[in-house]
Amino acid sequence: MDRILYTAMSGAKQSMDQQAVVSHNLANAGTSGFRAQLHAMRAVPVQGDGLLPTRVSVAATTPGADFSPGPMSTTGRDLDVAIEGDGWLAVQAPDGTEAYTRRGDIQVDGDGVLRIAGHPVIGDDGPMVVPLGARLSMGADGTVSAIGEGQQADALVDVGRIKLVDPGEAALVRGDDGLFRAPAGALPQGEAVRLASGTLEGSNVSAIESMVSMIDVARRYEMQMKVISSADENAQRANSLLSLQG
Secondary structure, eight states, X not given: OOTHXXXXXXXXXXXXXXXXXXXXXXXXXXXXXXXXXXXXXXXXXXXXXXXXXTOEEEEEEOOOBOOOOOOEEEOOOTTBEEEESSOEEEEEOTTSOEXXXXXXXXXXXXXXXXXXXXXXXXXXXXXXXXXXXXXXXXXXXXXXXXXXXXXXXXXXXXXXXXXXXOOOGGGOEEOTTXXXXXXXXXXXXXXXXXXXXXXXXXXXXXXXXXXXXXXXXXXXXXXXXXXXXXXXXXXXXXXXXXXXXX
């Protein structure tokens, strides 16, 4: 068997993995605060029975996420917030750990818990709970104020402060649930992080670039499969020649 099959097989496999990353990014081009996942490939020596100095294999890595900011859009909704500059919102992951997101479309559930995409928003003392039916407003430092139903503006009271952190881009790792986490555990409150109320940050994924990348990866996969097919045809011709000589 021609050892070129090992090279073409590894290229096709990693092209499929890259296609999955590109598809995931494209599917979240409209998700608020989404950070595009990165994908990279590198050449490595062929291992195992296919070892040959003139052949190399392909290994893919996912080095992290693209932390560049997404476009800002004004919504006018009091519970829509966006981070100004660096920083992240703290939420509670399904496993109970603290995680971070740039998504800012906050909702209030039936128990008065603030949630982002179903995840409780973390405040000073755990998940934030606000009075049901109250009108809420967000301060630039993450302070949540509420006016009770039927009350006047002078009845405004602070009900808590959303936890905002600034870990630095290199300190966060994306989880399978799409949330980011700090390897060393929960981070302290970032006093310099600021929120903009009535605004949402969009995804930093370019739909056009993702579509072009998807087409490119598909063509690359087809090329690798053509190499495999050519190698198989060459092997069949070689077997035919050996049969004639016999």
